[in-house]
Amino acid sequence: MSARNAFYAQSGGVTAVINVTACAVIETARKHPNKIANVYAGRNGIIGALTEDMIDTNKESAAAISALMYTPGGAFGSARYKLKGIAENRAQYERLIEVFKAHDIGYFFYNGGNDSMDTALKVSQFSKTMGYPVTCLGVPKTVDNDLPVTDNCPGFGSVAKYVAISTQEAALDVLSMAKTSTKVFILEVMGRNAGWIAAAAGLAGKNPGDAPHIILFPEVPFRKRDFLKRVRECVAQYDYCVIVVSEGAQYANGRFLAEAGTRDAFGHAQLGGVAPVVANMVRESLGYKYHYAVADYLQRSARHIASDVDVKQAYAVGKAAVQYALQGKTAIMPIIKRVSNSPYRWTIESAPLGRIANKEKMLPRRYIRKDGFGITEAGRRYLEPLIKGENYPPYINGLPKTAKLKFKPVKPQVGTKFVV
């Protein structure tokens, strides 16, 4: 059998290490030129396939591809674009297969979260019904850490490290001035419906009195009275109170503390702005001087302080995806399996996409303290290994170096336009 081409696409919110996975896919494919002739990367993710707008990664030097190891963001462009069900929009799937056929694409590596695993599965099934079976591999990526089956998700370890460090650093700042200045500090973090990122902040404090004093998880219904009581107690007892609030924090009835009122392409509510809401509660009810920070994209792009474990795992899933594909496996996703906690050991296995697609893994209750405001020892045992090690990028003139790609387009073969 002659070598065929592969299509690689990034999907959904990017991470500090999604390009590490891209690097792994391309480098591993390059080691098997007899099986994979070229990796075409979708410009703006799956949209690049639909619009026949792909990047010829063979035109990139080994050095440029290697520089993806320390470049945050999605180098080829990612997209919040979900393929609908096949019944609803068969044309999209037909177009995808048409483009794959025209470019002799036999492998599809889809680097994303829950929704993307669903798409990869559907493409795998549909390609068979079209008589052009494509080997479809999901490659995990999400800072939200909410994919099932896998022990954790590439991208999470680095945001977890960033959030834990930022909490520790800001807490030292607040503590040192609490006597005459800010007493309450609120840090808003990402995570959507899952409290994994918020939980990671808990790593910053080990002893009673250590910050963060309060974590507001999406999994724990927010009760304003209990919350304010705890803030008052912390200020009385420790002179200050550091609060980490998940963007997905919500009341018992499911209403978010802050909802921007808009929805993304996947139909998810756009969150953000919960920190000022919580700050207002504190000001109005308790009158303490407060400050708040909204980490937003800073947290998920902070390659400068990426977790070394995360970088290694992001590489490992990309490499494994290519290896599984070359073994003829399809409709699967490489997963990270935890072998032991201490010392932390992990390995890569695979799981069928059907077990992963469209499912969210919430922070388990056993990782959340009984009072709902912090993490347990079990939670700490799970989280701590994931932030271990520092994987620093190279610097030039005080700023991190990043990959400079040529982005040579693949010559269109289909030629017809497709409107997404």
Place this chain on the structure above:
Amino acid sequence: MSARNAFYAQSGGVTAVINVTACAVIETARKHPNKIANVYAGRNGIIGALTEDMIDTNKESAAAISALMYTPGGAFGSARYKLKGIAENRAQYERLIEVFKAHDIGYFFYNGGNDSMDTALKVSQFSKTMGYPVTCLGVPKTVDNDLPVTDNCPGFGSVAKYVAISTQEAALDVLSMAKTSTKVFILEVMGRNAGWIAAAAGLAGKNPGDAPHIILFPEVPFRKRDFLKRVRECVAQYDYCVIVVSEGAQYANGRFLAEAGTRDAFGHAQLGGVAPVVANMVRESLGYKYHYAVADYLQRSARHIASDVDVKQAYAVGKAAVQYALQGKTAIMPIIKRVSNSPYRWTIESAPLGRIANKEKMLPRRYIRKDGFGITEAGRRYLEPLIKGENYPPYINGLPKTAKLKFKPVKPQVGTKFVV
């Protein structure tokens, strides 16, 4: 002359490297036991002297003091507490001298910004009129970089580095998803009335089209129409627009874009929350999907990515302050003098406190681009050397190590209470 004691206090907003200066003061003093018997550190800054609540740094091990090198925040506690004029509140000054006398304090090192230099000067003058002359040294520290005479201020280089890196990283994130998601990203940074920190974000972009596309300086009157026009142009031209806004951004009439409505102990307006204000303008007028981040304390406590130049300068000013004091100099502050830009060379000199106290150094117009939305090459030449080099803290289990001090109190000698 027998050895006397020194009093060291941290004042105002803390930085990622103010403890580096504390370390330098203590380590340098320890090298001259025949002249300085002990360094007493004020708990919560100058308040510690007024209330006779001081920390005996001689009880701290060399290793603990050395760990201050990589510990953000103010290790001994800082304070937003300004001594009033001598005429207004003579009792405060008398108390200070009373405490200094009781503890045989002959040296006063005040580590702070503009207001603190004023206090150090007043204490120097008052101590003479009281017949108990104290050698008073100001030691510069402010992330705002707004002290005059000195080329730059310790603390600024690290926040500048953090802001430049964060802008670069977040921009890569936004760019990669702009096709289907966020088009406008807004990062709010500190700096009060001076645009130095905002300007540092400009280091992230060198070529046309590079982020940040718009910087909103306090020094440039905000014009909504011009601003929105530029945002629209950027999105049209580059697909996305990264905006860095200083908390001190203001209209031509001096009104801040966002004012929390409260004032601190120095009478300064408490700023913050300008990013959501700018985001709302963009949403209402242009309708682009946006995200915003508020770096707040994260930026000034980010010791994990401190500038190596900043760390070295923070140490140098502390060391020089003690050396000047031992030479009998008083009412001065060590300043950083730039010798050359490329290669960057600097040295320490001294300047009289009277030239520094209560003066603010704004970002000069020649560092701001003609259109008001970015920095010039001259600005870049000034800023770039200050963020050079990475000075990483040691890590344990994925988190930076920090100093663990004993905080042994100095036994009170005066004994009477003083209410601040």
